[in-house]
C-alpha cells in the first residue's frame with residue numbers, strides 16, 4: 288500500500304479532519320527521532336561507521352514520498368535515512384542495516400549510505416547517483432511502465448559535472464526523471480554561495496528541465512510543490528526539477544559543523560516540524576509521538592546486537 292492509499296484508508300476511519308496533517312506529522316516525527324537517536328548512539332560509542340542525518344529536512348522526504356506509487360523508483364544519496372523511511376516505513380530493517388547486522392535490509396553490508404531495496408537505491412558518491420537515476424528513468428520509459436524516477440541531491444552536488452551530462456541526456460531522450468535539490472546552503476564545510484556561480488534554478492532550466500522552487504519553511508507548502516513536480520514528470524514523461532530551500536539542523540555527519548550558534552538558531556526557526564505540530568490537536572499530536580517512540584524503542588530492542 289503506498290502513502291496515498293494509507294492516508295486515504297486511515298482518513299476513512301473516524302474523524303477525517305486533519306488526518307492528512309497527522310499522517311504527515313507522523314512521517315516527519317519518526318524520521319526526526321530516528322536521526323536524533325542515531326547521533327546519540329554514535330556519541331555513546333554504540334554505533335560504528337558513519338552517518339549523515341537529515342534533521343530539519345525530513346518534510347522533503349515525506350512530501351515527495353506521498354506523491355509516489357510503489358512502482359516509482361527513488362534514488363538517494365549519503366543523507367538517505369529519511370528518504371528510505373518515508374518511502375518504505377521499514378524502521379527496523381534500516382536500523383539493523385546501520386548497526387551492521389545481517390538482518391539489515393542489505394545484510395549489514397551497505398551501512399548508512401548504501402541502501403538497496405525494491406525501487407529504492409542510494410549511493411554516497413556525490414553526483415554518482417544522477418546518471419544512474421537517469422538510466423533507470425530511461426529503462427522505465429522503454430518498459431512502458433509509467434513509473435517515474437526521483438533522485439535527491441544536495442545543492443553542493445550541483446558542483447559535479449556528471450550531473451549536467453545527465454540533465455542533458457535526460458532532456459534529449461525524454462527520461463521521466465524528477466531531480467529534487469535539497470538546498471540546505473552547505474556542502475559539508477563549504478557555504479553554497481562560495482562555490483556556486485549563477486542561479487541554481489537556471490542550471491536545470493538551461494537543459495530544459497522546468498524547475499519548481501519552494502522556500503521550505505512550511506511542510507504543507509513543500510507537499511504541494513512536490514505534488515506539482517511529480518505530476519509534471521508523470522504527465523509529460525519528461526524530466527523536471529524541484530529545488531527546496533531547506534535547513535540542515537544537525538552536523539554534516541556525526542559531529543562536524545562549521546556554522547555559528549547564531550546561524551543554527553536562525554535555521555531552527557525555519558524548521559517545519561514545530562509549525563506542523565502546532566497545527567495539530569495537542570492530544571492527537573501526543574498520541575502520534577508516543578506511538579513513534581514505541582516503534583523506535585521496539586526497533587532499538589529488536590536490533591540490539593554486536594557492534
Ligand SMILES: Cc1ncc(C[n+]2csc(CCOP(=O)(O)OP(=O)(O)O)c2C)c(N)n1
Nearest residue numbers: 366411412413441442443444471473474475
Ligand atoms: C565524489 C564525492 N566527493 C566528496 C564526497 C564527500 N562528501 C560527502 S557529502 C559532501 C557534501 C555534500 O553536499 P550537498 O550535496 O550539498 O549535500 P548535503 O550534505 O548538504 O546534504 C561531501 C563533500 C563524496 N561523498 N563524494
